[in-house]
Structures are given as structure tokens and as C-alpha cells.
Amino acid sequence: MVTDVDGNQYIDFICGLAANTLGHNHPVVVNAITDNLSKGLIHSLPTPIEVSTATTLLEVIPGAEMVRFFKTGADANSAAVRLARYATGRDEIMTVGYNGWHDQYMFDTPGVPAVIASLTHRMPLFAPTDEPLILEKIEARGDKLAAVLLSVPYNRELDNAFLQQLREVCTRTGVILVFDEVVTGFRLAPGGAQAYFGVQADLVTLSKGIAAGMPLSAVAGKKALMSKLNELQVSTTFGGEMLSLAVCDAVLKEYQRIEFTKHIAKLGALLKTEVNQIAEQLDTPLRIVGYDAIPMFLFAKDPQTHVKFAIPFLAEMAKRGILLRREVNFICAAHTEAHINQTITAVKESLIAMKEAGLFKPSDVTS
Template structure:
């Protein structure tokens, strides 16, 4: 089997002296006057990083490396918030776009790639016979909620984890009618004691519950037995079990969380890795459920956009024909072992938790303390040529062993610096 990382290993150019982000900060000031929240995703806002000591704007990327607008180069562990599963500018992505671009991007009637991309998707997703495409993860999860309410004739839903920004998920934020909260229960799964609480809530809601929409937590690995218990509880209730695989899809296993946990969901919601960074999402599942979308007003002009669908088909081919899934897991284990050993040696509270290809960096259990410690750590890592989020990061198919070892060495050096500065005590 071909390895997914076929290009020569490359490390970022060394950053000498203080990190120069002058152009980034100038662009930030311009954006504050024009764009509410500065950018399009909350997770990319400069406040999510070490503001003033971390780049704000990127100019481009190749493989696992990115360049900022000031000419600094970094090893990217953010990976487009998990979307860049194969790295930046992968040949399969570029080739699919180039081969279709001259024919047009959006057509007035359906195109053949809608069929071929759907076929590629249902061939690798367990229990899937049909699928519908959208553009964002929240599109897919919202369609799944509407479909589950239609199928069951019930209104209440349970959401676990982040499932999108739409009203029925973010019912407690400004601008959402209070009545929306009456039909939604949000449940955590951060610790093992949360598990029986979720099962009890499913039983309590009984025939009022349309669906449980589960996005797995990233701070620990759920057991197969528990996920199967949730599946069984939903079945006993006549409730639909939906896996939100916007992040975990195409990472935990070729068939995603269903394959990883050995469970069949009634529907899965996919995005991010479905097209390796191109804007695309989908819901997939058995025909008996998906067919009933015909009865609903669920429609989007851009769901049939050709380039994203062509890329979807192409990258699924890469996932199937290379060692991509095994490789990102192996590199994730390498990163976890190296970082945790370096942190222990430095007397630092940092540890990596979670799924192998989705490493979660944790400094403290208290959220405020974690952010307080992570911000100087992010700044120190950026000065060493590594871009990190302050919690969940990602391994992509373009990462190499040498690059993972580079991150581990940077972590060790950064922690020594922070210890000397008294950021944490050993």
C-alpha cells in the first residue's frame, strides 16, 4: 500500500530573534473595522491564540507547512480546524479542481459527479445507502435533526458536544428565542460519571425524544461498550442515534466512528475531511431514513457545486488506497509519547489526551487556568515554528516522523523557557 506522505520531509525555516508579525497586526486593525468578529470562524479569532505574540494572517501553505503574511514559516498542527486532512495543496485536491474547473463550477441542472461522489461516500461509510450534500457541518447536523423529528413525530433532541451554531444547538445564546430551549437538552461527556447521566436522560425523555446527536469528546476515548449502550438505549426508545462526525470522520477509521466503535448509527453527519478542505458536508445513512428527505424542505443551491464534489471523490480514493488512516494514528501516538515525556521531564502540567490523530493539549483541568498557561505556551511554540490551537490539534497525511519529532523538541524547549520564566512551577 502506498504511503500517503510521499513528498520529501521539510522543516520550517528557522525564526531568528523575536517573532515579527507586524503585517499581521496591521491587517488585524483593518479587519476590526470591516468584519464582525474579525474573521468567519470563532475558532480562528486572534483571541483564541496568544494575541500579539502569534500570527493572525496566513499567506499560503504546502504540505504540512504554512507561511504567514510577514514571511515566517511554521509547521501546521491546526490543519484548517481539522479540514486539511491531507495537508495543504495536496495533488489529489489540486488535480480534481483543475480537471473540472474549465467545465464550470455550478451548473443549472445536476451533474454526474453528484452520483459518483455519493457512491464513493456510501461505499466507505458503514450502514450508509444514501447521502445528501450540503456546505457546512451545521447544515448537515441541522438537516439530520429536522429529518429525525419528521421520522419520529417527536420534537425533543439531545445534543452531545458541539454540533453547530444553529438555533437548536446554541439555544442559550443571544438572538435565539427562549422557546427553542424547551425542545433541546445539552449533555456533556467530559468524565466517566457523565455517561450514566446521558443514558438516564434518554430513558427519562422516552417517547418525547426524536434523536441523540453525539459528537464525541476529545479529552478522552469513549469505550466501545458505552457507545453501544447509547445505541441500544436509543433503539429501545424509538429514538434515532446520529453520529456527528464533522471532525472524527475520515480520521478515527476509514469508516469513521461507526467503524471505530463497532456501532451502526441511524445517520452520520460529515464535513471537514470529506473534501480535505473544500467546502462540503453531508448526511449519510440507510435508505429507509434518508429517502424521507424527499418529504422535507431541505435544499441548498451550492450542494451540487462541482469542484468540492470532485475533490470529495478524489480524496476518498486517497483514503482508501494509501496508509493514511494508520499513518495519522501512528504519528499521533508518537507525538503523545514524546510530548508527555518532555512535559514530565520539565515538571510541566502539559499532557496530550484523546484520540491518536486528534491530540488534545491540556495544561489544567480548570478552563481558566488552562487558557492562562496555554497562551504563553502557544507564543513560545510559534517562535519555534509550530502553530498550535490551545486545545484540540490534528495530525494530517502530510506530516512526517521528522516533523513530529520537531514538534516534540520544540515543546521540550518551550517548556524549559516557560519554567525559567516562572509561568509554572515544577
């Protein structure tokens, strides 16, 4: 729950943009900070907590043998890109999904030199028809591609067969496959998307849930590849900041203790089933799509049409004590079945209010 400046309380599904996996002010996070605060924040040399946290993390991430800590997901992805370029001797990369704000991902935004666009291939993955285009592009540019960074889409569940094909084509062409698990890490399965789909990436990037709200990110992978980072100018002053590392160590153990991914998937499945049934009964276009633990509230595939309905919907939900994002939302450990049932009731009331206001037309249901 969160409370605004006027004292109104809300069930929070934004969860710090997915970072607050255990909820707000969780005892595990608070205790890890208070118990370690007297030891200092950052020192001149590596500390024992960095080693022990790395060990804990490597026990969770499939196939990982080494890890390097950073502060943000974009940092971790950029380190992975530089490592892939160095290891392959190639310059181009492919991005699938959002991989951060750095120039090589957001090459078509203000302030980025136009020449950057020539080194990045941005590919959509919102529909099954996008899948063969990605595989074909890798085949065509394989001898020039250093890496493919994949952040899974949230509007649908990927098919394992596609990811197996992606793994095979990257192996065949010598392209480094990077799973961007900044969001999906520790949510889809204890070992993330790799464990969920049973597909091994060359590198995995992590943030958000890695430390349940504390600023931390990481790149993990096999020793043969990760050890090459020592030959590069990849550095960050705060990667060894001790409080975030202590929280990470404690949080990863807490995930195992409470079976975190099972909890959030169960609640997400309940939310999806009930909301979709209500929306269909009310003859409205809202549907929850994607992964159970990462519910995406979608009114239409067309972004402008979706936003037209999402804005009044979020306002109606806020009136009823539910805090949502416009599309992708997150279940956390603090959510209970009672919270989900309250949310379901609020969805029904909100959709009815929107219908009574004349916001839906018959054609909207099939858009």
C-alpha cells in the same frame, strides 16, 4: 507548512480547523479542481459527479445506503435533526458535544429566542461519570426525543461499552442516533467513529475532511430513513456544486491509497508518548490526551487554568515554528516523522522557557 506575511514558516497543526486533511495545496485537490473546472460549477439538474461521489462515499461509510450533500457541518446536522423530528413525530433533541452554530445547538447565546432552549437537552461527556446521566436522560425523555447527536469528546477516548449502551437505549426508545462525524470522519478509521467503535448509528453527518478543505458536507444513512428527506423542505442551492464533489471523490480514494488513518494515528501516538514523557520529566502539567490522530494539548481540566498556561505555551511554540490551537489539534497526511520530532523538541524548549519564567508552581502539576 505555512508561511506568514513576514516570511516565517510554521508546521501547521491547526490544518484549517481539521479540514486540510492532506495538507495545503495537495496535488490531488489541485488536480481535481483543474481537471473539472471547465465543466462548470453548478448546473440546473444533478450531474454525473454527484452520483459517482455519492457511490464512493457510500462504499466507505458503514451501513449507509443514501447520502445528501450540503455545504457545512451545521447544515448537515440541522438536516439530520429535521429528518429525525419528521420520522419520529417528536420535537426534542439531545446534543452531546459541539454540533454547529445553529439556534437549536447554541440556544443560550445572543440572538437566539429563549423558547428554543426547551427543545434541546445539552449533555456533557467529558468524564465517565457523564455517561450514565446521558443514558438516564434518554430513558426519561425517550418518548419526546427525536434524536441524539453525538460528537465524541476529544479529552478522552470513549469506551465501546458505553456506545453500545447508547445504541441500545436509542433503539429501545425509538430515538434516532446521529453520529456527528464532522471532525472524526475519515480520521479515527476509514469509516469514521462507526468503524472505529463498531457501533452503527442511524444517521452520520460529515464535513471538513470529506473534501480536504473544499466546502462540502453530507448526511448519510439507511434508505428507509434517508428517503424521507424527499418529503421535507430540506434544500440547498450549492449541494451539487461540482468542484467540491470532484475533490471529495478524489480525496476519498487518496485516503485509501495512502492508508491515511494509519499514518496520522502513528504520528499522533509518537507525539503523545514523547511529549507526555518530557512534560512529566520537567514536572509540568501539560499532557496530550484523547485520540492519537486528534491530539489535545491540555494543561488542566479547569478551562481557566488551562488557558492561563496555553496562551504563553502557544506563543513559545510559535517562536519555534509550530502553529497550534489552544486545545485540540490535528495530524494531517503532509506531516512527517521529522515534523513530529521537531515539534517534540519545540515542546521541550517551550516548557523549559515557561519554567524559567516562573509560570509553573508545584500545585499546578496536580491541578
